[in-house]
Amino acid sequence: MEALRVRGGAPLVGEVRLSGAKNSVLKLMAAALLAEGATTIRNVPDILDVEIMAELLRRLGCTVDHDAAGGVVRIDVPAQPSHRADYDLVRRMRASICVLGPLVARMGAADVAVPGGDNIGSRGLDMHVDGLRRMGAEVTSEHGCLLAQAPDGLVGARVWLDFPSVGATETVLMGAVLARGETVIDNAAREPEIVDICTMLVSMGARIEGIGTSTIVVHGVDTLSPTDHETVPDRIVAGTWAVAAAITGGDVTVRGAHGEHLSIALEKLVVAGATVETLPDGFRVAMSEQPRAVDIVTLPYPGFPTDLQPQFIALNAVAAGAALVTENLFEARFVFVQELARLGADVRTDGHHALVRGRERLSGAPVEATDIRAGAGLVLAGLVADGCTTVYGVGHIDRGYAGFVPALRSLGADVERIDVP
Ligand code: UD1
Numbered sequence: 504m505e506a507l508r509v510r511g512g513a514p515l516v517g518e519v520r521l522s523g524a525k526n527s528v529l530k531l532m533a534a535a536l537l538a539e540g541a542t543t544i545r546n547v548p549d550i551l552d553v554e555i556m557a558e559l560l561r562r563l564g565c566t567v568d569h570d571a572a573g574g575v576v577r578i579d580v581p582a583q584p585s586h587r588a589d590y591d592l593v594r595r596m597r598a599s600i601c602v603l604g605p606l607v608a609r610m611g612a613a614d615v616a617v618p619g620g621d622n623i624g625s626r627g628l629d630m631h632v633d634g635l636r637r638m639g640a641e642v643t644s645e646h647g648c649l650l651a652q653a654p655d656g657l658v659g660a661r662v663w664l665d666f667p668s669v670g671a672t673e674t675v676l677m678g679a680v681l682a683r684g685e686t687v688i689d690n691a692a693r694e695p696e697i698v699d700i701c702t703m704l705v706s707m708g709a710r711i712e713g714i715g716t717s718t719i720v721v722h723g724v725d726t727l728s729p730t731d732h733e734t735v736p737d738r739i740v741a742g743t744w745a746v747a748a749a750i751t752g753g754d755v756t757v758r759g760a761h762g763e764h765l766s767i768a769l770e771k772l773v774v775a776g777a778t779v780e781t782l783p784d785g786f787r788v789a790m791s792e793q794p795r796a797v798d799i800v801t802l803p804y805p806g807f808p809t810d811l812q813p814q815f816i817a818l819n820a821v822a823a824g825a826a827l828v829t830e831n832l833f834e835a836r837f838v839f840v841q842e843l844a845r846l847g848a849d850v851r852t853d854g855h856h857a858l859v860r861g862r863e864r865l866s867g868a869p870v871e872a873t874d875i876r877a878g879a880g881l882v883l884a885g886l887v888a889d890g891c892t893t894v895y896g897v898g899h900i901d902r903g904y905a906g907f908v909p910a911l912r913s914l915g916a917d918v919e920r921i922d923v924p
Pocket residue numbers: 525526527529598625626627628629630631632666667668669670671809810832833
C-alpha cells in the first residue's frame with residue numbers, strides 16, 4: 504500500500520501546467536462508441552480512471568491505444584461492439600455508466616453493471632433511466648445490472664430533468680444524437696465538460712443546439728463519424744492549485760487553464776485575501792497573509808463546484824474567522840471532515856451544512872482519503888500543518904490528479920510517496 508507523507512510549512516511557488524479534465528475525458532472516450540472507426544482524443548490526463556475506461560472499451564471489443572506520456576488515446580470501434588459492461592470494471596469507477604447511452608443508441612441494447620466508485624453517498628440513476636425510457640428504451644434492473652433495450656432504435660422525446668445532473672444529461676445526450684427525430688433536454692447541466700462532449704459530438708456529425716444552456720435540442724442523425732478532439736482543461740485540478748497557493752501563502756501560476764470556468768472559486772479566493780491575476784493561458788494566485796474565512800454554497804455549474812468543497816473547507820480550517828459551507832449535491836462528502844479533525848480542524852456538520860472555525864495552526868497526523876477530492880483537501884491541509892501528515896488511500900488521489908506529487912514538489916512542497924505495510 505502507498506501513502507503520501509506531507510511535511511507542512513513551505514509556501515508553494517512556481518508554475519504548473521494542466522491537462523484535460525477527468526470528468527470530460529471519460530465521457531469523450533465513451534462517446535467514441537457512437538461511431539465505427541478510429542477516434543483520437545488528446546490532452547488526456549495520465550490517471551488511473553483513463554486506464555479503467557480504456558480496459559472497459561477493450562472488453563466491449565474496441566482496440567484502445569493509450570500513449571500516456573503524450574496524452575493521446577486512440578479508440579478503434581468495431582462495426583458491432585459488445586453491449587455488456589461487467590461489474591468488475593464498472594465497480595471500480597462510477598463513470599462507467601456513461602457507456603449506457605452510447606450503447607443503447609448504437610447497438611439498440613446495453614447491459615451495464617450498476618457502478619460503485621466514489622464513497623460519496625448514494626447517487627441515483629433514476630434520471631438516466633427515465634430519460635432513456637422517454638426515448639423509447641425498455642429499461643430493467645436484474646442481478647446488479649441495468650438492461651436497456653431499444654431494438655428499433657431510440658426515438659426523440661422531451662426530457663425534463665428534475666435536477667441538472669451531469670451524468671443524466673450526458674446519457675440522454677448520447678442517446679439522442681442517434682435517435683429518430685428531435686430530443687429536447689430541459690434543465691440540462693451546463694458544466695464545461697458538457698460543452699466539451701457536445702463539441703466533440705458535433706465534430707462527429709451530431710446536430711445539437713443550445714450547447715452550454717439549460718435547454719439542449721438534439722436533432723438525431725443516422726450515423727456519426729470518428730473524430731479527433733482535444734479535451735477541455737481540468738477546472739477542478741486548476742482550482743485545487745489555486746487553493747494550494749492561497750492556503751500556503753504562496754504564488755502559483757496555472758497554465759493551460761480556462762479561468763472563466765472557475766470564476767466563482769477564484770472570486771472566493773479574492774474574498775479570502777488572495778490576489779488573482781488572469782493570464783492569456785491561465786491565471787496566477789498569490790497570498791501574503793492568513794486567509795479570511797469564506798462561505799461556500801455548492802451548486803450545479805455555474806455555481807460553486809462540489810468538487811472543490813473539501814479544498815475550501817481545508818482553507819477555511821486555517822482562516823481568520825468562521826465560515827458556513829453548504830453542500831447541495833453530495834451530503835456524504837462531509838465524511839472527510841472527520842479526517843480533517845484529526846489535524847485539529849474545528850468543523851461541525853449538521854445535515855448539509857458545515858461550520859468551520861478557523862485555527863491559526865493544524866498539527867500533522869495520519870489521515871485517510873475517502874474520495875478523490877477529500878484526498879486533495881487533506882493534502883492541502885497537510886501542507887500547512889505542523890510536522891508530518893500521512894495521507895492514506897492515495898489511490899483515490901491518483902484517480903483524479905495526474906503527476907500530483909512531482910508537481911507539488913516542483914512548487915517547493917515537502918511531499919513524498921511512501922510504501923506502508
Ligand atoms: C459528476 C462528476 C462529479 C461531480 C458531479 C457534480 C463525473 C465522472 N463526475 O458526477 O465529479 O461532483 O458531476 O458536479 O463527471 N442524481 C440522482 N439521480 C440521477 C442522477 C443524479 O438523484 O439519475 C443526483 C445525485 O445523487 C447527486 C446529484 O444528482 O446528488 C448530482 O449528480 P450528477 O450531477 O449526476 O453527478 P455525476 O454525473 O454523478
